[in-house]
Amino acid sequence: xxxxxxxxxxxxxxxxxxxxxxxxxxxxxxxxxxxxxxxxxxxxxxxxxxxxxxxxxxxxxxxxxxxxxxxxxxxxxxxxxxxxxxxxxxxxxxxxxxxxxxxxxxxxxxxxxxxxxxxxxxxxxxxxxxxxxxxxxxxxxxxxxxxxxxxxxxxxxxxxxxxxxxxxxxxxxxxxxxx
Ligand code: IMP
Numbered sequence: 175x176x177x178x179x180x181x182x183x184x185x186x187x188x189x190x191x192x193x194x195x196x197x198x199x200x201x202x203x204x205x206x207x208x209x210x211x212x213x214x215x216x217x218x219x220x221x222x223x224x225x226x227x228x229x230x231x232x233x234x235x236x237x238x239x240x241x242x243x244x245x246x247x248x249x250x251x252x253x254x255x256x257x258x259x260x261x262x263x264x265x266x267x268x269x270x271x272x273x274x275x276x277x278x279x280x281x282x283x284x285x286x287x288x289x290x291x292x293x294x295x296x297x298x299x300x301x302x303x304x305x306x307x308x309x310x311x312x313x314x315x316x317x318x319x320x321x322x323x324x325x326x327x328x329x330x331x332x333x334x335x336x337x338x339x340x341x342x343x344x345x346x347x348x349x350x351x352x353x
């Protein structure tokens with residue numbers, strides 16, 4: 175794949191679809207083993223998690239449920255730290271084993287907020303599964319238990335991740351070309 179222009183920025187290929195697939199295989203093996211017999215409830219965080227949710231759930235062989243919520247916390251290429259309200263949590267969380275599905279964990283603001291909201295519903299347990307994790311940007315103590323790939327603190331798009339609405343459809347992961 176060649177470089178791609180999205181609005182004002184150019185992106186170059188970084189992680190292939192095949193590499194992502196292999197990394198998701200490993201996450202699925204871990205979740206299948208950990209949650210066997212526990213009927214986990216996966217909660218995908220929209221919009222970005224649709225790709226990861228779909229790819230991961232294809233590989234989940236144990237009994238499970240999935241639902242989606244929406245939070246918005248990000249504008250442009252740096253995290254604003256603003257987290258808006260959580261929309262669409264209709265399932266009963268009390269006593270359930272919850273796995274939150276994120277496209278990417280950057281500063282951790284979004285996931286910390288979500289965990290706070292979920293804790294109010296008294297689940298039996300909550301863990302986080304992320305397609306991508308930026309350890310160098312992460313500012314929280316909460317463990318990100320299931321990570322497909324750790325990446326440097328670069329801005330990326332593709333496989334659900336966007337730059338101001340564009341790029342979610344691109345296969346694999348592309349990285350911002352810095353001038
Ligand atoms: P956090 O709250 O800083 O952890 O950011 C989480 C959200 O910011 C993610 O769910 C994404 O929507 C967005 N985000 C963080 N890093 C990137 C990136 O490199 N590309 C696109 N979106 C990102």
